Amino acid sequence: MAERKVELPVVGMTCANCARAVERALTRKVPGVVRADVNLASESVTVVYDPARTGLEALGQAVGRAGYRLVLPAEGDEEAARAADVRRHGRELAVGIVFTVPLVVLGMGRDLGLLGAWSHGGWIDWTLLALATPVQLYTGWEYYSGSARSLRNLAANMDVLVMLGSTTAYVYSLVVVLAPGAGSHPMFETSAMIITLVKVGKLLEARARGRASAAIRGLYDLSPRSAHLVEDGDERDVGSGTLRPGDVVRVRPGERIPVDGVVLSGTSSVDESTLTGEPMPADRGPGDEVLGGSVSIDGLLLIEARGTGEDTAIAQIARLVREAQSAKAPIQRLADRASAVFVPAIALVALATFGVWWALGGALVPALVRMVAVLVIACPCALGLATPTAIMVGTGRGARSGILFRSAEALEIAHRMTTILLDKTGTITLGRPVLVDWIPLAPGGGDEVFALAAAASSGSAHPVSRALVAAALSRGTTLPDPDEARSVEGLGVEARVSGRRVRVGKPEWFDLDDDARASIASLAGQGITVAVAEVDGGARALAAVSDEVRPTSSQAVRALVDMGIETVMITGDSEGAARAVASRVGIGRVIASVLPDRKDAAVREEQGRGRTVGMVGDGVNDAPALARADVGIAIGTGADVAMEASDVTLVGGDLMGVVKAIRLSRATMRTIRENLFWALLYNIALVPVAAGALHPIGWIPDFLRDVHPAAAAAAMAMSSITVVLNSLRLSRTRL
Numbered sequence: 001m002a003e004r005k006v007e008l009p010v011v012g013m014t015c016a017n018c019a020r021a022v023e024r025a026l027t028r029k030v031p032g033v034v035r036a037d038v039n040l041a042s043e044s045v046t047v048v049y050d051p052a053r054t055g056l057e058a059l060g061q062a063v064g065r066a067g068y069r070l071v072l073p074a075e076g077d078e079e080a081a082r083a084a085d086v087r088r089h090g091r092e093l094a095v096g097i098v099f100t101v102p103l104v105v106l107g108m109g110r111d112l113g114l115l116g117a118w119s120h121g122g123w124i125d126w127t128l129l130a131l132a133t134p135v136q137l138y139t140g141w142e143y144y145s146g147s148a149r150s151l152r153n154l155a156a157n158m159d160v161l162v163m164l165g166s167t168t169a170y171v172y173s174l175v176v177v178l179a180p181g182a183g184s185h186p187m188f189e190t191s192a193m194i195i196t197l198v199k200v201g202k203l204l205e206a207r208a209r210g211r212a213s214a215a216i217r218g219l220y221d222l223s224p225r226s227a228h229l230v231e232d233g234d235e236r237d238v239g240s241g242t243l244r245p246g247d248v249v250r251v252r253p254g255e256r257i258p259v260d261g262v263v264l265s266g267t268s269s270v271d272e273s274t275l276t277g278e279p280m281p282a283d284r285g286p287g288d289e290v291l292g293g294s295v296s297i298d299g300l301l302l303i304e305a306r307g308t309g310e311d312t313a314i315a316q317i318a319r320l321v322r323e324a325q326s327a328k329a330p331i332q333r334l335a336d337r338a339s340a341v342f343v344p345a346i347a348l349v350a351l352a353t354f355g356v357w358w359a360l361g362g363a364l365v366p367a368l369v370r371m372v373a374v375l376v377i378a379c380p381c382a383l384g385l386a387t388p389t390a391i392m393v394g395t396g397r398g399a400r401s402g403i404l405f406r407s408a409e410a411l412e413i414a415h416r417m418t419t420i421l422l423d424k425t426g427t428i429t430l431g432r433p434v435l436v437d438w439i440p441l442a443p444g445g446g447d448e449v450f451a452l453a454a455a456a457s458s459g460s461a462h463p464v465s466r467a468l469v470a471a472a473l474s475r476g477t478t479l480p481d482p483d484e485a486r487s488v489e490g491l492g493v494e495a496r497v498s499g500r501r502v503r504v505g506k507p508e509w510f511d512l513d514d515d516a517r518a519s520i521a522s523l524a525g526q527g528i529t530v531a532v533a534e535v536d537g538g539a540r541a542l543a544a545v546s547d548e549v550r551p552t553s554s555q556a557v558r559a560l561v562d563m564g565i566e567t568v569m570i571t572g573d574s575e576g577a578a579r580a581v582a583s584r585v586g587i588g589r590v591i592a593s594v595l596p597d598r599k600d601a602a603v604r605e606e607q608g609r610g611r612t613v614g615m616v617g618d619g620v621n622d623a624p625a626l627a628r629a630d631v632g633i634a635i636g637t638g639a640d641v642a643m644e645a646s647d648v649t650l651v652g653g654d655l656m657g658v659v660k661a662i663r664l665s666r667a668t669m670r671t672i673r674e675n676l677f678w679a680l681l682y683n684i685a686l687v688p689v690a691a692g693a694l695h696p697i698g699w700i701p702d703f704l705r706d707v708h709p710a711a712a713a714a715a716m717a718m719s720s721i722t723v724v725l726n727s728l729r730l731s732r733t734r735l
Contacts, residue, residue, distance in 0.1 A: 007046045009071040025066035067149025089203040096139035096196035103131040107189035125177045132188035140195040165375035166191040227258035247305045260307030268299025346378040353691040373690035386675035389727035394668035402651035410647035414665035416612045423617035424571035429547040433463045435471035437544035445540035453533035455479040456495040456502040503534040527580030554585045556655040599625035660735035667733045
């Protein structure tokens with residue numbers, strides 16, 4: 001049986017080591033699991049498994065035994081689980097604040113001499129104990145349970161550091177209260193402030209993560225909840241989720257289209273910007289395809305459903321974005337490995353700090369304070385969040401602009417591309433031949449012959465025939481019905497129109513004079529296809545048909561060159577036709593007359609030169625090259641197989657999407673580097689400070705010379721929030 005892939009929410013993770021524990025629980029403890037990738041930012045895991053050997057229940061049990069909760073589809077809505085988790089954090093924080101505030105007022109007020117002699121009575125210490133215990137055992141219980149499961153999974157996480165730091169301060173203070181001779185100064189406010197401040201950070205972090213995943217929810221929200229179903233001439237409102245292919249729906253001006261489908265009747269300007277990134281509305285009429293989630297601006301449309309539910313463009317986009325967000329970029333794996341060794345190393349540093357200061361100063365409390373500060377300030381949660389939050393926001397930003405990254409690895413590699421191979425037809429050009437010129441060869445070869453030729457071509461599906469008919473209709477030309485119409489294989493069409501014999505086809509089908517053949521050769525040298533129109537046995541005109549260059553192709557090529565990327569056109573067309581188009585858009589290097597396997601070979605040749613290669617295409621023949629390239633970019637208006645073989649899909653078909661994808665990749669990688677830099681710099685710089693390295697320097701402010709554990713907790717929380725907020729800036733990146 002084929003492997004199955006599923007993405008499921010995970011509740012209870014706090015750092016990269018938690019993510020590794022979930023991955024190990026699934027891959028090592030569940031037979032049939034091929035791969036498990038956890039995304040800490042979205043708090044989810046993507047599992048590839050063999051359904052013949054295991055199922056969702058077994059996955060949930062394995063994650064549960066590891067100490068976390070896997071939210072299975074049968075257990076309810078993912079958003080409800082997330083909201084419940086945020087509410088739990090809120091309750092625990094509320095208890096922490098209620099008890100910590102008076103605890104700090106009493107404890108620190110007494111130490112600073114602000115409360116008078118009464119505050120030094122023996123009952124005050126017992127009051128402090130009573131206030132600190134609910135914080136330690138209720139608000140801080142998460143850190144005990146998290147530490148237990150992480151140690152059980154042999155992967156110490158940030159909970160271990162928080163637990164060690166707060167428990168050390170609490171237990172020492174408890175001993176001072178129960179046995180006054182053991183010490184002189186309880187530190188209950190320190191333990192409570194550590195837990196409460198870290199809890200503030202966790203709550204803000206959970207809410208910020210919710211903002212980071214808003215792109216997915218926003219995509220689903222584009223689909224209207226209801227639709228106007230038309231059956232037997234009657235209209236009734238139904239849930240859009242109940243629609244099936246073949247159903248007919250009516251969409252009024254200003255309404256969102258509920259399904260992917262084809263217009264049966266009516267015309268309207270349709271705003272597709274939320275799906276394709278194209279700012280201008282597109283005109284849609286009978287026979288045109290429309291996308292669910294787009295808006296009918298000014299017309300009434302009757303639409304036959306083709307794609308519904310999970311088969312709509314919105315659902316497919318959301319699926320691709322979720323998969324990309326859940327995947328791990330190579331740079332993230334490096335951060336995961338660093339986090340795995342970081343906690344044990346910090347624990348050793350904290351013990352060494354305690355030992356050194358106790359040996360040097362002979363005082364237990366200062367040594368204990370510094371050990372606790374080291375444990376708390378070094379929590380590696382910011383390091384664990386640095387990469388996945390940026391990838392999550394970056395892929396969401398791309399989706400809003402019609403750029404779909406299928407994997408985090410593609411998002412990372414795209415910024416390193418040095419060469420891009422561009423397919424011609426359907427990529428640089430629209431892939432839709434249009435009539436660019438009508439050249440009379442004899443008197444009377446103008447409008448009348450044009451109408452006769454278009455009428456004779458009206459029954460043919462050949463691209464040249466379709467271009468002739470489209471041009472005639474756009475000019476308002478009335479086309480009489482042809483008689484005795486037939487296609488001559490490989491040559492053209494012939495028919496009787498209004499009693500006259502008409503032929504339209506390739507030049508070799510006709511007897512032409514030297515002037516006509518010279519004109520044809522000149523046009524062919526410009527990459528233009530020429531058809532001859534003959535009426536009653538005499539060649540009367542030439543139809544010049546060309547695949548129209550996309551309006552933004554030249555702009556895109558210039559932008560790529562400005563970014564230092566070499567652009568190469570690769571096509572199956574002739575050298576002359578290819579160079580004609582290449583010169584129009586500013587491409588200097590052309591690989592022409594290639595078969596599909598040659599495109600794949602061309603990619604390999606560029607890679608053999610040490611280049612990081614991107615391939616942009618739209619057709620079935622491009623699929624091997626798209627799959628071979630370091631980054632395959634499919635034009636979304638092309639073949640499904642091309643999109644399946646690619647790493648990036650441009651929904652709108654605009655070649656500027658390639659430029660935007662590279663800009664987004666560069667911005668995302670810049671953000672990741674910033675996140676990792678500040679997370680690592682934070683730990684590298686502040687751990688020695690917390691350990692007391694600056695204590696001997698008298699002119700440095702006291703709060704840096706002797707970092708209080710409560711200040712360390714606040715700094716640790718802010719580091720995580722800073723990383724998330726820095727990643728969220730990507731959502732406003734201009735592409």
